[in-house]
Amino acid sequence: MKKFQATCIASALACGFGFASTAPLTAADFEVTGLVEPELQVFPNRGNVAGQKRFNSSIALEVTAEAFWDNGDQFVVFKPFARLDQNDGNRTHADIRELKYAYVTGDWEFRVGIDKVFWGVTEVAHLVDIINQTDSVESLDGEEKLGQPMISVSTVQDFGVFDFYLLPYFRERTFPSMGGRPSFDIPIDETQTMYGSNDKRQHLDFATRYSNTFEDWDVGVAYFQGTGRDPVLNPGLDTGGNLVLIPLYAQIKQASIDVQATKEAWLYKFEGFWRRELGEEYIQATGGIEYTFYQIFDSTADLGIVAEYIWDDRGATNANAFANDAVAGLRWTANDEASTALLLASVVDLDTQATSISLEAERRFGNDYFVSLEARFFENVQRTDPLFSFADDDFVQLRVARYF
Amino acid sequence: MTRFSILDANPIVRLTVNLREEHQPMSRNVANFTDLASKTALAWIIAAMLVIVPAGISAAIAEELAGLATLPGADDPAARGLAIARETEGRDVGFGNTSANMKMILTNAYGETSERELRNLVLEITEENEGDWSLIVFDKPRDVDGTALLSYAHILDPDDQWLYLPAVKRVKRISSVNKSGPFMGSEFAFEDFSSTEVGKYSYNWLRDEACGDRICHVTERTPLYEHSGYTRQLSWTDTTDYQPRKLEFYDRKDQLLKTLTFTEYQLYQDKHWRAHDLFMENHQTGKNTRLVWSDFVFQAGLTESDFTTNALKRAR
Numbered sequence: 001m002k003k004f005q006a007t008c009i010a011s012a013l014a015c016g017f018g019f020a021s022t023a024p025l026t027a028a029d030f031e032v033t034g035l036v037e038p039e040l041q042v043f044p045n046r047g048n049v050a051g052q053k054r055f056n057s058s059i060a061l062e063v064t065a066e067a068f069w070d071n072g073d074q075f076v077v078f079k080p081f082a083r084l085d086q087n088d089g090n091r092t093h094a095d096i097r098e099l100k101y102a103y104v105t106g107d108w109e110f111r112v113g114i115d116k117v118f119w120g121v122t123e124v125a126h127l128v129d130i131i132n133q134t135d136s137v138e139s140l141d142g143e144e145k146l147g148q149p150m151i152s153v154s155t156v157q158d159f160g161v162f163d164f165y166l167l168p169y170f171r172e173r174t175f176p177s178m179g180g181r182p183s184f185d186i187p188i189d190e191t192q193t194m195y196g197s198n199d200k201r202q203h204l205d206f207a208t209r210y211s212n213t214f215e216d217w218d219v220g221v222a223y224f225q226g227t228g229r230d231p232v233l234n235p236g237l238d239t240g241g242n243l244v245l246i247p248l249y250a251q252i253k254q255a256s257i258d259v260q261a262t263k264e265a266w267l268y269k270f271e272g273f274w275r276r277e278l279g280e281e282y283i284q285a286t287g288g289i290e291y292t293f294y295q296i297f298d299s300t301a302d303l304g305i306v307a308e309y310i311w312d313d314r315g316a317t318n319a320n321a322f323a324n325d326a327v328a329g330l331r332w333t334a335n336d337e338a339s340t341a342l343l344l345a346s347v348v349d350l351d352t353q354a355t356s357i358s359l360e361a362e363r364r365f366g367n368d369y370f371v372s373l374e375a376r377f378f379e380n381v382q383r384t385d386p387l388f389s390f391a392d393d394d395f396v397q398l399r400v401a402r403y404f
Numbered sequence: 405m406t407r408f409s410i411l412d413a414n415p416i417v418r419l420t421v422n423l424r425e426e427h428q429p430m431s432r433n434v435a436n437f438t439d440l441a442s443k444t445a446l447a448w449i450i451a452a453m454l455v456i457v458p459a460g461i462s463a464a465i466a467e468e469l470a471g472l473a474t475l476p477g478a479d480d481p482a483a484r485g486l487a488i489a490r491e492t493e494g495r496d497v498g499f500g501n502t503s504a505n506m507k508m509i510l511t512n513a514y515g516e517t518s519e520r521e522l523r524n525l526v527l528e529i530t531e532e533n534e535g536d537w538s539l540i541v542f543d544k545p546r547d548v549d550g551t552a553l554l555s556y557a558h559i560l561d562p563d564d565q566w567l568y569l570p571a572v573k574r575v576k577r578i579s580s581v582n583k584s585g586p587f588m589g590s591e592f593a594f595e596d597f598s599s600t601e602v603g604k605y606s607y608n609w610l611r612d613e614a615c616g617d618r619i620c621h622v623t624e625r626t627p628l629y630e631h632s633g634y635t636r637q638l639s640w641t642d643t644t645d646y647q648p649r650k651l652e653f654y655d656r657k658d659q660l661l662k663t664l665t666f667t668e669y670q671l672y673q674d675k676h677w678r679a680h681d682l683f684m685e686n687h688q689t690g691k692n693t694r695l696v697w698s699d700f701v702f703q704a705g706l707t708e709s710d711f712t713t714n715a716l717k718r719a720r
Contacts, residue, residue, distance in 0.1 A: 033549055066720060071705070075720070102718065107709050109718070118573040143572050156712045211713075213564070218577045264562060264581040294582035295633075302585065337510050337518050337589035339548075367518060370547040403546035 034063035037401040043181055045392045051087075051179035058085040062097070073104040079147075083138070088180030091137040097147045109154045114147035117165070119209065119222060121260040121269040124327045124347060125286040125310045128256035128271045130224050131207060133171040140182065140376065140390075141358075146171045160212030167205035170227045170249065182376075182393030189244035192236065195227065196250035196278070203227050203251070220258045228252040228277055230320065252277040265292050269308070284320070286310040288327065304331040306345070316351070321386040324350045338363040354381040356390075370401045475621075478609070485607025485623040492646045493602050499676045501527045501706035505699045510590050513690035520544055520588050525704070525719075526599070527711050533559055536599040537711040541719045542588075552719045554711060555580070559603040560628055568716045575713050584633025591662060591684040591693040593633055596653075604628060605637075612643065615650060619643045634661070645669070647677045655688075662686050672702045 041056040060083040068075040079098035085091035100113030117131040126142055131150070138144035149169040155162050172193060176183035197203040205226025212219055231247035238244045256273035272285030288308030296303050306329035316323040329345035340363040348355045357379065362372040374397045381391035475491075476483040508520040521544040527537040535557025542548045550570035557563045565580040583595035605625035612621055620640040627634055635658045640650040648666050655661040666679035682695040709715065 033546060035546075068720065072718075072720070075718070104718065109714060116573045118575075120574075121576075154714055156709060156714050161712070161714060213577075213713075260577055262577050262579055265579050267577075267579060292579060292582070294585060300586050302582070335586045335589060337512065339589060364545060364547060367545050370545075401547065403549075 029069060030065075030067045032063065032065045033404065034061070035401045035403045036061050037399050039397060039399045041181070041395050041397045043393060043395045045394055047181060048392050049178055049183070049185060052181050052183075053087050053179070056085065056087045056181065058083055058088075058091065060084075064098075074102065076101050085180075088137065088177050088183075090175060090177040091180055093137065093174065095135065095146050097145075099147070107156045111150070111152045111154075114149050115152070116145050116147060117150075117152075117163075119220060119256075119258060120271050121218070121258050122271055122286050122288065122308055123269075123290070123306050123329065124308055124345065125322050127284050127286055127310075128220070128222060128258050128273055130222075130229055130254065130256075131165060131167070133173055133229050135174050137174045137176050137180065146174070160210050163207075163209045163211075165205075165207040167207065167226060168202070170201040170203060170205070172201075172247070172249070173229070173231055175247075181395065182390040184245065185389040186235070186243055186245050187238075188233065189236070189238050189246055192238070192244070192246045193231075194234075194246060194248045196248070197227065201227075216262050218260045218262070220256075222256045222258075224252070224254045224256075226251065228254075228275075232278070250277045265294070266290070280314075282312070282314045284310075284312045286322075300335040302333050302335060304333075305329070306331065310347075316349070316386050321349070322347070326350055338365070349385065349387075352380075352382050352385050354385045354387050355379045356387065368403045370403065372399045372401075373397070374399075481609040482607060484609035484621075485625065486602070488609065488621045488623055488641050488646070489602045489605070489607055489625070492641060492648070493600070495646055496676055497528075497530075499526075499528050499673075500703050501525070503699075503701045503704040503706065504678075504697050507696045507698070508588065508590055508592075509694045509696070511692050511694075518545070518589075520590070525706055525710060527706055527708065529557075533603065535559060535563070535601050537708075538599070539711055539716065539719055550720060552716050554713065554716045555598070556711075557598050557601070559601050562631075563598065566713055566716055568713075568719070573717070575716060581631055583629065583631065591686045591689075591691055592695070595627075595629070595632060595634075596664070596684070610638075615640045615642070618649065620649055645677055647679065660687055670700070672700060676702060 037060045039058045039060065043052075043054050043056075046052075046054070060081070062079065062081045065078045066075060077098050077100055079096070080094065081097045082094040083091060096114050098113070098115055100111050100115045102109060102111045118129055119131070120126045120129045132145035132148045134142050135144040135146045136142070148167060148171060151166045151168075153164045172190065175188045175190065178187050195201075195203070203226055205224070207222065207224040207226075209220055209222035211221075227249050228251070231249050233245040234248055236244055236246040252275050254273050254275040256271065258271035259269070261268040267290040269290065270285070270287035272283065272287075274281065274283050286308055288306065290304055290306045292302050292304040294302050306327065308327040310322040310325045310327065312320050312323040314323070326348050327345065329343065332342040334340035341361070343360040344358070346355060346357045355378070357377045359375045360372065362370065364370050375395070377394045378387060378391045381387050475487045478484065503523065503525045506522050506524055508522075509517055510519070511517045520542065523541045523543065525539040529536050538555045538557070539552060540555075541552045542550070550568075552568040554566045554568075555563045556565075562579070562581045562583075565578050567576045567578050568574070569576065580594070583598065584593045586592070587594050587597055605627055608624045608626075610622045610624055612619055614620070620642055623639050623641065624636055625639060626636045633656065634653050635656055636654045638652040638654075639648055641647070642649055647669060650666070651664040652660060653662040653664070662684055664682060664684045666682055668680035669677050670680060671677055678697065678700055680697045682697075683692065684694075685692045
């Protein structure tokens with residue numbers, strides 16, 4: 001009895017909410033979960049910027065608190081995140097990934113607060129995914145995002161799913177500091193950040209998306225109007241007269257499409273957008289195939305091959321290195337109880353032959369530990385290449401996540 | 405010569421089935437009876453009821469009797485096997501929608517265990533030639549907490565499947581052509597999980613035999629899905645409640661691969677049986693997986709809008 005009381009005090013909220021449970025769907029009406037993830041990075045090459053170290057350690061914490069009621073038709077999610085980094089002051093940062101209230105009624109869903117939304121189908125470049133800003137100090141793959149304040153409405157109708165978003169506040173992209181790795185060789189001066197709109201961060205952005213499934217085809221069409229998430233990096237001078245890059249967040253209009261056809265073991269993917277930015281119009285697109293060999297060599301393992309192409313009709317810029325690039329990848333999944341998986345991917349710039357290679361390996365240990373090892377190498381990168389800043393920043397990274 | 409004696413010898417059984425058919429049109433094995441047989445059997449029923457009712461257990465016995473179906477004879481094993489499968493399916497018609505929790509206990513050849521927990525929502529699709537819809541939400545291991553799988557099952561075509569990855573908030577349409585891969589690293593393949601639809605197999609009844617303290621129809625069934633991981637399965641179906649008691653899986657080389665035993669049956673809504681303990685033993689690797697179901701809710705109030713990609717994203 002004493003023990004029960006202690007538990008109940010320790011998780012007073014859980015006890016309070018827990019007994020109200022009648023909904024069959026929700027395992028618990030209030031739940032707190034999370035992970036602590038120490039990380040170790042090794043950079044085999046000496047950095048070409050003063051202050052860059054060979055070794056870096058950091059630790060990340062993410063907590064998810066969720067409360068559901070009304071048969072799961074109403075819920076609140078709070079997901080704070082923080083990282084403490086040994087060498088990179090910008091990487092030591094905290095963010096509210098989610099803090100939202102959602103209300104579902106029939107075919108309609110309303111959300112207000114900070115949330116994350118993903119659009120797209122391809123594996124390497126995520127071109128049409130525009131709602132959230134990239135938390136680029138977290139990962140080079142562009143998949144880590146900052147929480148975005150929004151009011152959103154989504155409805156599922158016979159003729160498809162419609163999503164509407166009002167985005168009242170803008171998040172600036174995170175950049176590594178000069179001591180961080182990988183980082184730009186010319187520092188980014190965020191004190192001089194410029195905006196295309198006088199409203200700056202307060203500009204009210206708008207987005208809408210229609211998506212539907214037509215048998216083997218999944219199709220999405222979207223429109224966005226507001227502050228572009230990708231900054232233009234203009235050279236300038238800081239107060240001390242040193243060369244810096246100054247981010248400019250322009251106003252953009254963007255229409256996009258993403259399509260996937262699922263034909264047995266073959267997946268065909270395409271996504272692309274038309275964008276109007278600073279009086280200029282341009283198109284970016286990516287597409288490719290994924291094929292999976294199942295139960296290779298009489299084992300339980302699957303081997304998937306991924307081939308994609310990425311194109312930007314402006315050519316390579318410092319805002320986007322992927323202008324005429326080819327992606328080749330292999331994904332091996334053991335389908336074992338540890339969920340062991342390996343992903344090998346290479347991206348080759350077909351104009352300059354600059355190549356980036358990444359290898360990711362992951363598996364679970366026990367029930368609560370998940371270990372991921374990542375290595376990235378940059379080869380054959382010319383001085384003129386937008387990737388050149390990263391050329392000396394090959395790294396191997398180990399993360400050990402403890403879930404609770 | 406002993407044949408599958410119980411069914412053929414007992415007129416009560418036959419008529420009970422006949423009566424039942426009139427009240428439950430979803431059952432598919434309507435037998436033809438002569439008037440005489442019907443009357444004889446009716447008399448049996450009345451007599452039986454007279455005896456039973458005072459005992460106050462009529463409902464239970466009627467149910468027991470209603471559990472017996474008439475099947476084609478042993479001279480047509482294919483028709484008999486099919487009829488058994490149809491009877492099993494027919495008895496679960498009308499479940500509507502369910503929600504339930506499941507725990508998987510995986511044991512490797514060294515006796516080490518790991519666990520998974522998930523919730524499973526099912527929507528019955530009554531259209532002919534279509535399978536049910538399901539939404540599976542994973543709770544454990546914690547690194548996959550919130551990962552969810554939406555499936556629209558088909559009979560002979562690959563299912564439509566979407567996987568939701570909560571860390572990146574991404575819904576991925578995935579290829580489901582390969583149904584024979586392990587489910588969550590367990591000894592269950594995806595195809596062992598998906599709804600058992602009559603049209604997925606061809607059948608051949610082999611024999612009736614004792615299975616534990618019961619009597620079972622033993623049927624060989626051959627998957628019609630071209631990418632199935634099995635050449636054939638042997639199923640032991642109880643002759644009274646028509647629920648599976650045991651399944652043997654034979655791999656592509658026709659070697660015995662796995663045995664699945666169903667126990668801890670419970671009856672819901674006076675009609676729908678659910679096994680709460682499914683034990684899958686892999687004879688080739690020495691591994692096993694036990695599924696423990698709990699918290700079954702029938703008519704859980706689920707509709708098609710609970711089985712959309714939007715619902716997938718908020719399924720917790």
